[in-house]
Each structure stands twice: as C-alpha cells, then as structure tokens.
Amino acid sequence: MSDEVVTRFAPSPTGFLHIGGARTALFNWLFARHAGGRMLLRIEDTDRERSTDAAIAAILDGLSWLGLQWDGDVIYQFQRAERHREVVYSLLEKGHAYHCYATPQELEEMRELARKEGRPPRYDGRWRDRPASEAPSDVKPVVRLKAPRDGETVLDDKVQGRVTWANKDLDDLVLLRSDGTPTYMLAVVVDDHDMGVTQIIRGDDHLTNAARQMQIYQALGWQVPSMAHIPLIHGADGAKLSKRHGALGVDAYRGMGYLPEALRNYLVRLGWSQGDKEFFSTEEMIAAFDLANVGRSPARFDFAKLENMNGHYLRHADDAYLVETLTATLPHLPNKPVLPLEFTPERKAQLLAAMPGLKERAKTLVELLDGAQFLFAKRPLMLDAKAQALLDDKAREHIGALLPLFTACAEWKAEPLEAIVRGYVAETGVKLGQVAQPLRAALTGRATSPGIFDVLEVLGREEGLGRLLDQASGA
Numbered sequence: 001m002s003d004e005v006v007t008r009f010a011p012s013p014t015g016f017l018h019i020g021g022a023r024t025a026l027f028n029w030l031f032a033r034h035a036g037g038r039m040l041l042r043i044e045d046t047d048r049e050r051s052t053d054a055a056i057a058a059i060l061d062g063l064s065w066l067g068l069q070w071d072g073d074v075i076y077q078f079q080r081a082e083r084h085r086e087v088v089y090s091l092l093e094k095g096h097a098y099h100c101y102a103t104p105q106e107l108e109e110m111r112e113l114a115r116k117e118g119r120p121p122r123y124d125g126r127w128r129d130r131p132a133s134e135a136p137s138d139v140k141p142v143v144r145l146k147a148p149r150d151g152e153t154v155l156d157d158k159v160q161g162r163v164t165w166a167n168k169d170l171d172d173l174v175l176l177r178s179d180g181t182p183t184y185m186l187a188v189v190v191d192d193h194d195m196g197v198t199q200i201i202r203g204d205d206h207l208t209n210a211a212r213q214m215q216i217y218q219a220l221g222w223q224v225p226s227m228a229h230i231p232l233i234h235g236a237d238g239a240k241l242s243k244r245h246g247a248l249g250v251d252a253y254r255g256m257g258y259l260p261e262a263l264r265n266y267l268v269r270l271g272w273s274q275g276d277k278e279f280f281s282t283e284e285m286i287a288a289f290d291l292a293n294v295g296r297s298p299a300r301f302d303f304a305k306l307e308n309m310n311g312h313y314l315r316h317a318d319d320a321y322l323v324e325t326l327t328a329t330l331p332h333l334p335n336k337p338v339l340p341l342e343f344t345p346e347r348k349a350q351l352l353a354a355m356p357g358l359k360e361r362a363k364t365l366v367e368l369l370d371g372a373q374f375l376f377a378k379r380p381l382m383l384d385a386k387a388q389a390l391l392d393d394k395a396r397e398h399i400g401a402l403l404p405l406f407t408a409c410a411e412w413k414a415e416p417l418e419a420i421v422r423g424y425v426a427e428t429g430v431k432l433g434q435v436a437q438p439l440r441a442a443l444t445g446r447a448t449s450p451g452i453f454d455v456l457e458v459l460g461r462e463e464g465l466g467r468l469l470d471q472a473s474g475a
C-alpha cells in the first residue's frame with residue numbers, strides 16, 4: 001500500500017458553501033498539500049430531495065474562488081449506489097449484516113418503551129438471529145449491520161483525543177433501506193475506503209457518526225482512516241454560529257469585498273494556531289499546518305478581525321492585481337453601485353494610478369470601489385452634503401484663483417501641481433487645508449479621498465480643470 005496522504009472534502013449540496021464548510025475544506029487542503037498528498041472532493045448528494053445543482057455549483061465555485069483546488073474528478077456519491085449495495089450484499093454473505101423485518105409500528109413501540117424507561121431509543125436486535133424461514137412475505141426488509149454488542153469502540157481522534165463508546169449503546173444501524181437505497185452512513189465508509197482516504201478531517205458534529213462508521217469498517221475488515229473532528233465555529237458571543245454571526249455562503253463574503261487570500265488566512269486561524277503568528281502566506285500555511293495545533297474548543301467568528309485582516313491584505317496587494325480583482329468582483333456585489341461603472345481601458349489605467357492612495361483607505365473591495373467613485377463620476381459632479389458645505393464662496397474664489405495657475409502648469413503631475421498650491425497658500429497666507437479641502441470637494445464630490453494632488457494627476461488635465469471650472473467663481 002502506498003503511504004500517500006489522501007484527504008477529502010465531502011459537502012452535502014443542500015445549501016451554499018458556508019463558512020464552516022470552507023474552513024473544513026481549507027484544513028483538508030492544507031493537510032494534503034503539507035504532506036504532498038491529494039485532497040479529493042466528494043459531493044454527498046444522496047438526499048435527492050434536498051440536493052440541488054445550484055448548491056453544487058455554489059460549492060465548486062466557492063472552493064475555486066478560495067483557491068482550494070481539489071485533485072482529480074469530483075465524485076458524486078449518488079452515482080455510486082450500486083457499489084454501496086454490493087458491499088451490503090457482501091456483508092450479508094459473511095453474516096455481518098442481516099435482514100430486518102420490523103415494521104414501522106414495532107419500531108415506534110421500541111422508541112416508546114425507551115422513552116418510558118428514560119434511555120435513548122435503540123433497535124432491540126429482534127431480527128439479528130432469526131432464521132430466514134420466519135421472514136414475513138409481505139414486508140420488505142431493511143438490511144442492518146450486526147454490530148458488536150459487547151466491548152467498546154475506541155477512536156484515537158487527532159483532535160479530540162481518545163473517545164470511547166460502549167457497544168451496548170450503539171444499535172444495529174440500517175445499511176440498506178427497504179427500497180434498496182444505501183444509507184448515508186454506509187455510503188461514507190465505502191466511498192472513503194474506495195477513494196483511498198487516509199485522513200478524515202470534518203466537523204465534530206460527525207463524532208458520533210465516527211463510532212458507527214468504525215463498526216462498519218471493522219465488519220468489512222477494512223482499515224479505518226485516521227480521523228480528526230474539529231470543533232465547530234461559534235459567533236463572537238460564543239453562541240452557535242447563525243446568519244447574524246456570519247454563517248453565510250462564501251459568495252456572500254466575496255460580495256462583501258473580501259479577498260480570497262485574506263479569508264483563507266482568517267479561516268486558518270479559526271481553530272488552528274502557530275504561536276501568535278497572525279499572517280500566513282499560502283506557502284507558510286502549507287508548511288506550518290498540522291492537526292496537533294488544532295484547538296479543542298470552538299473558534300469564534302469575528303467580523304471585525306476579518307475586516308482588519310482584509311485591510312492588511314489590501315494594503316499589501318499588488319495594484320494591478322487589485323484592479324483585476326475589483327473588476328471580477330463587480331458581478332458578485334449584492335448592491336449595485338450607484339454609478340454605472342464602466343471599466344474601460346482608460347478607467348482601468350486611472351484606477352491603477354489611483355490605487356496606492358485608494359487601498360490605504362479601504363478595508364474591503366466595496367470600500368475600495370466606493371473610494372474610486374470619483375473616477376467614474378460625470379461632470380457636473382453631484383456633491384454630497386459635506387462637499388457642498390466645503391464649497392462656500394471663499395472656497396470657490398480660491399478655486400477660481402487657482403484655475404489659471406493650473407492651466408499654465410507645463411506638466412500635469414502631482415508634484416508641480418502641489419508646488420502651485422503651496423506657492424498660492426504662501427502668497428495669500430491661507431492655510432493649506434482651506435484650499436485643499438475645497439479642491440477635494442470639487443474634484444471628487446466628497447470630503448475624503450486619496451491625496452488631492454494624486455487625484456488631480458489621475459483625473460488628467462482636461463477632466464481636472466473641467467471639474468474645477470464647474471465649481472469656481474470669478475474664473
């Protein structure tokens with residue numbers, strides 16, 4: 001047997017790829033990459049009622065956006081039903097499984113009895129050892145696992161440590177329903193085995209399933225993969241993660257303007273750590289990731305931290321990359337920008353030139369886009385209330401006085417333009433802010449923007465002078 005590490009991410013396509021699922025995928029991906037192995041993707045679509053193509057598309061899209069590329073083809077669990085059935089037949093043959101003819105009414109009686117006796121409901125094994133000759137002809141049986149009744153099932157979990165279940169508390173679970181469809185519990189085991197999975201990493205809501213699954217492995221004589229059940233993510237207040245806390249689809253984070261690398265960095269730190277180190281490049285993450293440093297208590301999701309991390313990534317990102325990312329993010333923004341944003345080559349060139357100033361002031365791509373609105377605005381500009389307040393009579397006079405000086409500027413660059421303004425304030429004795437703020441208001445329609453001389457340069461001579469002229473008096 002090869003000792004290649006194989007992990008898998010196995011989402012159920014009953015909803016979008018939520019943030020907890022994304023982190024599970026990330027951990028699987030990092031574990032595999034760290035070991036030079038593979039991460040496989042299995043879509044657990046056996047629940048035909050609740051699985052949708054839209055959810056599958058959202059999962060594939062979300063993983064791709066996050067840069068979590070799986071290896072090989074996507075495996076669809078439902079397509080493997082025949083193989084799952086074969087495995088059940090082999091268990092029947094070996095006597096490790098049996099037909100159970102208990103009726104829904106009998107099962108209900110067992111549940112009722114358990115309730116009365118104050119213990120968890122459990123199938124009582126009444127068909128475990130009954131001969132086939134006693135089978136009623138009018139009941140379609142299910143197939144159950146003949147699980148061990150004594151002893152313990154023990155899991156040495158890579159995160160939870162040793163977990164023990166008394167076998168008497170685990171009943172004979174159904175492997176094949178009466179209509180011949182395999183159960184989820186069986187399908188997971190057969191698929192993980194057939195896919196050669198060596199390490200399972202998933203949420204700790206699957207911990208009790210692990211005991212059941214181990215019993216199936218044992219009945220089949222298959223090696224149980226190593227398991228790691230990671231604590232779920234909670235909200236910043238410690239309560240179970242809800243929509244309010246950020247239990248949203250990955251696409252929603254994209255729409256909020258987070259960079260995939262920032263979200264990835266934020267997610268890896270949710271439940272895993274290496275000392276106090278906060279920022280990890282992809283290579284660093286891959287090199288450092290291990291299960292030993294996954295914590296046992298639930299991680300807390302904190303939007304403010306994610307936003308700060310995103311701001312860090314924005315400030316350090318390459319300008320051209322940001323222009324492209326911004327363009328690609330536009331269709332994912334839930335709220336359409338106020339202005340029609342035409343990303344013409346000229347506009348993109350301006351965006352690139354303005355980027356150093358823009359990215360300093362933004363924590364998300366949405367804020368970045370908001371800061372860049374002035375590039376897309378058409379003359380005469382709509383001024384917001386603060387900008388209007390800045391443009392009083394005095395301010396308009398300053399603009400009027402500066403206009404001929406700017407017009408005479410030989411080279412339309414931030415430096416000479418700044419020199420003109422500095423010369424003007426020195427001569428007139430007004431404060432720089434008293435001139436710069438009105439310029440900002442006239443050029444961007446707002447009271448905040450990147451450095452005003454950069455704004456002038458980026459807008460270009462014609463547009464810059466035009467916008468000033470629109471607001472000047474006595475020009």
Ligand code: GLU
Nearest residue numbers: 010011012044188202206
């Ligand atoms: N399909 C399960 C889920 O989405 C995961 C099963 C597993 O990882 O074993 O929760």
